[in-house]
Amino acid sequence: MLTIGHFLETYTDYQPTGAEPAVTTAVVDSRQVVPGSLFFAFDGEKVDGHDFVADAFQKGAVAAVVERPLPGDHLTIDTRTSQLPQTLSAPMTLVVENTLTALQQAAKAWRQRFSVHVVGITGSVGKTSTKELMHTVLSRRYRTLKSPGNYNNEIGLPLTLLALQRHHQRAVLEMGMYVQGEIALLCDLAQPHIGVVTMIGPVHLERLGTMSAIVAAKQELVEALPADGVAVLNRDDELVMSMADHTAARVFTYGLDSRADLWADNIHSMGLEGVRFTLHHKQEALSVQVPLLGRHNVHTALRSTAVGLVDGMSWAEIVAGLGQTTAQLRLVAVPGPDGSIIIDDTYNASPDSMMAALNLLQDLDGRRLAVLGDMLELGHVEEQSHRLVGRRAAVVAHTLIAVGKRGRWIGEEALAVGMPPDRVAIVDDVETAVAALRERIQPNDVILVKASWGMRLDRIVTALGEG
Secondary structure, eight states, X not given: OOOHHHHHHHHOOOOTTOOOOSOOEEESSGGGOOTTEEEEOOBOSSOBGGGGHHHHHHTTOSXXXXXXXXXXXXXXXXXXXXXXXXXXXXXXEEEOSOHXXXXXXXXXXXXXXXXXXXXXXXXXXXXXXXXXXXHHHHTTTSOEEEOOTTOOSTTHHHHHHTTOOTTOOEEXXXXXXXXXXXXXXXXXXXOOSEEEEOOOOSTTHHHHOSHHHHHHHHHHHXXXXXXXXXXXXXXXXXXXXXXXXXXXXXXXXEESSTTSSEEEEEEEEOXXXXXXXXXXXXXXXXXXXXXXXXXXXXXXXXXXXXXXXXXXXXXXXHHHHHTOSTTOOSSEEEEOGGGOEEEEEOSOOOHHXXXXXXXXXXXXXXXXXXXXXXXXXXXXXXXXXXXXXXXHHXXXXXXXXXXXXXXXXXXXXXXXXXXXXXXXXXXXXXXXXXXXXXXXXXXXXXXXXXXXXXXXXXXXXXXXXXX
16 A cells, blocks of 8 residues: 655655755645645545545645545556656655555655654643744754644644654654544654753643643653653642653753753743743753743743753853743734733633632732633533632732633632632623723733633734724
8 A cells, every 4th residue: 555655755856956855744634735735635624625625726735635436637646556657747646544554654754764863742731832942942953843823633743744854853842632642643653852841730620530641641741752852841830740650761950940961040031021030950050031920930941951961051041042032932922902901812712721820910010910711621620710710810910801601600719719809700601801901990000811722712802902
């Protein structure tokens, strides 16, 4: 049986001058097709990619990977029954048994062509910010590929691997998880040499049932590391540290605990200017400031520093990478009405990240408003987790607007611990939240907006930004 990996190996033609290959990128969305694309047509729940193959060809796709023959003026190769013909001509369709399997097999074969060192990152929170900062740090010395956006699953990670080119020396890949076994699959494709675990929290508890099941699922990353690899583990998280006995790789720890291989102290939040702290490693101590919002991002910096150190980088290179501002991705400060500032942290939420965001809010000058909504997938701990956030919000915020069915628990708990009723609004939806905010915003207020992405509180940020 012909594989897509074999097709790529055969069709990709590196010229003696070092020109780029004929297939330049892999996509699963026809809107992203550029000349030279390999288009994988997925038959999804709402959209069938096979309906967009003609559009992909019109935009310059070299080939489309499909699960059934399609009409049209193009070469059709049934990989299930035939070999590659001696003459290939674009555009062409490659018929496979399963598009997802074909994508993953192609990514695995493509990755094996390169000697690039891969860093895999997993954990309940902090994966994307860590990936962004780590890419910035490693790029000070190495030509580094990173997974774009949220390409951290069984589709996104293979697409990232297919973007590898000869010049890449490092790849930083975020590894998410929906079910047990998924990270093991991603590791089989990517073959990471360094594995980084951020922290373990109750995210996905509703789906996996127990914290031990979450640990087992995330632990698949360190289990996949080779003996000459490195597992970078959070010394401050007992569940993460329990993974140390489940890897053949060398363990390197980071955290705020002085027993860690790399640790930090003297932490000072600089508000919107970032956070300052002292790094300690062996006999060295170094004062640094990173332009990331919130004390919790000290751990983000520690992870990136740890990978830089184990990968042989100098302190000068690491510190230069930490000081760049491009890594701030999800928690950002944007202008609001009447000179107010909106802390937009609407991408996702967990109990730990909610607390971290409220801690950041407390560090900022001005009257503090918190707009907090549902945290999803928390299972049997969802009510107590929301109420815990409510108690913290009552201490930090002058005004609280609680949004959603679960967000109601946040508001109720804030009232229960003594927050004045005229400073708490419990609402059901985004529109009502916007109206409640507009009634309460004063000049120079600082407004935190945070919930799980499914709540789409980003619409609040957009509405306020429009005046």
